[in-house]
Amino acid sequence: MKTFALAFSVLSVAIAAGPVHAAEISFAANTTGKNVEFLSRQLAIFEKNTGNQVKLVTMPSSSSEQFSQYRLWLAAGNKDIDVYQTDVIWAPQLADQFIDLKEATKDVAGQFFPSIIASQTVNGRLVALPLFTDAPALYYRKDLLEKYGKQPPKTWDEMAATAKEVQDKERQAGQKDLWGYVFQGNSYEGLTCNALEWVKSSGGGQIVEPDGTISINNEKAAAALERAKGWIGTISPPGVLAYQEEESRGVWQTGNAVFMRNWPYAYSLGNGADSAVKGKFDVMTLPVAAAGDKPSSTLGGWNLAVSKYSEKQEAAIALVKFLASKDVQKARAIELSNLPTLTDLYDDKDVAAAQPFMPNWKPIFQDAVPRPSATAKVKYNEVSSKFWTAVHNTLSGSGSAAENLELLEADLTTLKGDAW
Numbered sequence: 478m479k480t481f482a483l484a485f486s487v488l489s490v491a492i493a494a495g496p497v498h499a500a501e502i503s504f505a506a507n508t509t510g511k512n513v514e515f516l517s518r519q520l521a522i523f524e525k526n527t528g529n530q531v532k533l534v535t536m537p538s539s540s541s542e543q544f545s546q547y548r549l550w551l552a553a554g555n556k557d558i559d560v561y562q563t564d565v566i567w568a569p570q571l572a573d574q575f576i577d578l579k580e581a582t583k584d585v586a587g588q589f590f591p592s593i594i595a596s597q598t599v600n601g602r603l604v605a606l607p608l609f610t611d612a613p614a615l616y617y618r619k620d621l622l623e624k625y626g627k628q629p630p631k632t633w634d635e636m637a638a639t640a641k642e643v644q645d646k647e648r649q650a651g652q653k654d655l656w657g658y659v660f661q662g663n664s665y666e667g668l669t670c671n672a673l674e675w676v677k678s679s680g681g682g683q684i685v686e687p688d689g690t691i692s693i694n695n696e697k698a699a700a701a702l703e704r705a706k707g708w709i710g711t712i713s714p715p716g717v718l719a720y721q722e723e724e725s726r727g728v729w730q731t732g733n734a735v736f737m738r739n740w741p742y743a744y745s746l747g748n749g750a751d752s753a754v755k756g757k758f759d760v761m762t763l764p765v766a767a768a769g770d771k772p773s774s775t776l777g778g779w780n781l782a783v784s785k786y787s788e789k790q791e792a793a794i795a796l797v798k799f800l801a802s803k804d805v806q807k808a809r810a811i812e813l814s815n816l817p818t819l820t821d822l823y824d825d826k827d828v829a830a831a832q833p834f835m836p837n838w839k840p841i842f843q844d845a846v847p848r849p850s851a852t853a854k855v856k857y858n859e860v861s862s863k864f865w866t867a868v869h870n871t872l873s874g875s876g877s878a879a880e881n882l883e884l885l886e887a888d889l890t891t892l893k894g895d896a897w
Contacts, residue, residue, distance in 0.1 A: 499528040500792040506562040559787040565778040566850035572599035607818035611777030612842035657712030670775040675701040677773035679766035685849035694886035702878035745814035776845035
């Protein structure tokens with residue numbers, strides 16, 4: 478990425494946002510993968526070309542912990558944080574705490590995927606500008622599947638059977654630490670994403686339907702959770718019940734898993750110079766319960782919002798537009814394998830050359846299933862917490878899936894009250 482191109486971009490952003498006087502602004506962002514390293518380099522360019530100074534406030538990689546801290550800061554009217562990196566699901570919950578970016582971004586908003594802009598628009602207000610989108614895939618060791626004459630699995634049962642066979646044969650050959658499948662089983666938002674995929678791809682609905690119906694207590698959903706419970710200790714390590722994204726990636730990247738469910742960021746890291754699986758893996762859509770079912774990756778993504786309590790909103794808007802610009806998103810795609818939110822970048826030759834999987838990922842996220850945040854609105858965090866708790870209880874052997882989903886339905890009905 479040429480510095481002069483970024484310099485031109487940031488100056489254009491500053492001009493578009495209006496006159497910006499030198500300011501010191503604070504930006505809260507998560508620490509997953511190499512996000513902080515990448516941001517530090519981009520912020521240095523922004524500072525050099527605008528005269529503004531940016532303090533990077535690092536947040537936990539757990540989105541649940543990050544949300545809790547954000548909510549505390551915003552509820553207190555904190556003026557110390559100007560820009561927040563936000564999860565796609567937080568827009569309805571935090572909308573009142575962020576400024577409307579619609580007017581300031583009208584010159585660039587049309588370049589983004591309309592559905593992603595819509596996900597960050599609440600009551601007609603654009604509360605965050607999309608930074609990168611996300612949808613998980615199934616990572617698989619193509620070398621091991623080829624070694625044992627196996628095809629990439631299309632169903633969850635095929636995945637489990639292949640994982641068990643390869644795992645057992647490799648252990649017999651001396652690879653004692655190999656497991657068949659790693660995912661995110663900790664009791665947090667990541668488990669909601671995983672379990673929603675199991676349930677939706679099994680025809681069990683999406684917890685709460687768009688019309689507000691609580692649909693989770695059904696036989697297909699229960700069967701999906703019982704299937705996942707059967708993985709624990711057989712193809713997945715018992716410790717997976719404490720795994721988040723980085724723990725899963727750690728096992729995978731050291732060569733100790735046949736399959737992994739994870740987000741796109743793990744792709745470039747898996748092909749890094751220090752990775753034991755460099756050049757040995759590929760990705761595909763997540764499995765389904767049975768032929769005819771539709772693959773269901775949870776829609777993810779991260780965005781940039783400006784606090785309404787910020788006293789440096791012009792500079793904050795300039796930073797948001799810079800970080801979401803084409804040049805920076807292109808660099809992010811090439812260096813971190815994060816999926817752009819700008820349509821043109823999926824036809825970019827440099828991106829395709831650096832990340833050949835990326836153009837094929839476009840239909841995965843376009844067909845991804847959203848979590849019910851738009852329906853549950855300010856109650857979504859409680860909905861998700863109750864869901865992941867019921868799932869974690871099931872996976873850890875505390876009650877059957879049917880029992881836990883029946884209790885969950887009762888809890889969600891009480892939470893819903895007369896309406897969401």
